[in-house]
Amino acid sequence: MTSIFRFTFSNLEEQYTAAIEAGYHFITCEQYALNKEQLHPFTVVNRVDIDFSCKKAGRLLELFEGLGLKATFFVRLHAPEYNPFSFENYRILKDIRDRGHEIGYHSEIVDQAAIWKEDAAECLIRDLATLNGMLDIQVKGVASHGGMTGLNNLDFWENRTAKEFGLLYEAYDKSPDFNLFQESFYVSDSEWTRWKCYDKGELREGDSRSFAEHLEDKHPLIYLLIHPDTYFDKHFHE
Numbered sequence: 001m002t003s004i005f006r007f008t009f010s011n012l013e014e015q016y017t018a019a020i021e022a023g024y025h026f027i028t029c030e031q032y033a034l035n036k037e038q039l040h041p042f043t044v045v046n047r048v049d050i051d052f053s054c055k056k057a058g059r060l061l062e063l064f065e066g067l068g069l070k071a072t073f074f075v076r077l078h079a080p081e082y083n084p085f086s087f088e089n090y091r092i093l094k095d096i097r098d099r100g101h102e103i104g105y106h107s108e109i110v111d112q113a114a115i116w117k118e119d120a121a122e123c124l125i126r127d128l129a130t131l132n133g134m135l136d137i138q139v140k141g142v143a144s145h146g147g148m149t150g151l152n153n154l155d156f157w158e159n160r161t162a163k164e165f166g167l168l169y170e171a172y173d174k175s176p177d178f179n180l181f182q183e184s185f186y187v188s189d190s191e192w193t194r195w196k197c198y199d200k201g202e203l204r205e206g207d208s209r210s211f212a213e214h215l216e217d218k219h220p221l222i223y224l225l226i227h228p229d230t231y232f233d234k235h236f237h238e
C-alpha cells in the first residue's frame with residue numbers, strides 16, 4: 001500500500017533504486033576526495049548527517065546494504081538527542097563501520113566554544129581523537145552541523161583548512177582538492193518535509209523536487225544529503 005506521506009523509508013528506497021537504474025554510481029565523501037578526477041560519469045556522493053537518531057541511521061544502513069550502496073555517516077558527539085556510546089547506538093555505529101561505510105564527525109565546535117568558553121580548534125582536536133578512539137577509526141572528514149544556537153559551525157573553516165587537522169575534507173570545503181558543493185548538483189532533505197537543491201552552489205529557489213525527480217536532468221555529479229530522522233515507516237511520530 002502506498003502511503004500518503006512522502007518521507008517514508010520505502011519511498012526513499014524507491015528513489016535510490018531509481019538512481020541506480022538511471023546508471024548512477026554511489027560513493028562516500030572520502031572516495032570523492034580521493035578520486036575526484038576519475039569519477040564515474042554519473043556519480044552520487046551519498047552523505048548522511050545523523051542529527052537526532054542513530055537508531056534510524058541503522059535503518060538506513062540496512063536500506064543501503066540491501067541496495068549495495070556505500071555512504072558517509074556524520075556522527076554528533078554532544079547531541080542531547082543521542083548518546084553515540086549508548087548500548088544500541090554504539091552497536092549501530094560499529095555496524096556502519098564494519099560494513100565498510102565511512103564515519104565522519106558532525107561538528108558543533110563553534111557552539112561548544114561559545115557554550116563552554118573553550119577554544120574551537122581544541123574542541124575539534126579532542127572530538128576527533130574521541131571519535132577515532134571510540135570506534136578505532138581514522139576520521140577523514142568533518143561536516144558542520146546547523147543547529148539551533150544561532151551560531152554557524154561552518155564559520156570555523158573560513159580561515160582554516162581540513163589538512164591542518166589531519167583531515168581530507170570539510171563537507172562544504174571550497175579548496176580545489178574537494179570543492180564538492182560548488183562543483184555538484186546538491187540535493188538535501190534538510191527542510192524535513194521538503195527537498196531543496198543548489199546547482200553548483202546556487203540555491204534553486206522554489207525547486208522542492210525530490211532526489212529522484214532530479215534524475216531526469218542527468219546531472220553528472222549529485223551531492224545528496226539526507227538525515228535518518230526525516231524518514232519513517234508509517235508516520236513521522238512513530
Ligand SMILES: [Zn+2]
Nearest residue numbers: 049051145146
Ligand atoms: Zn546536522
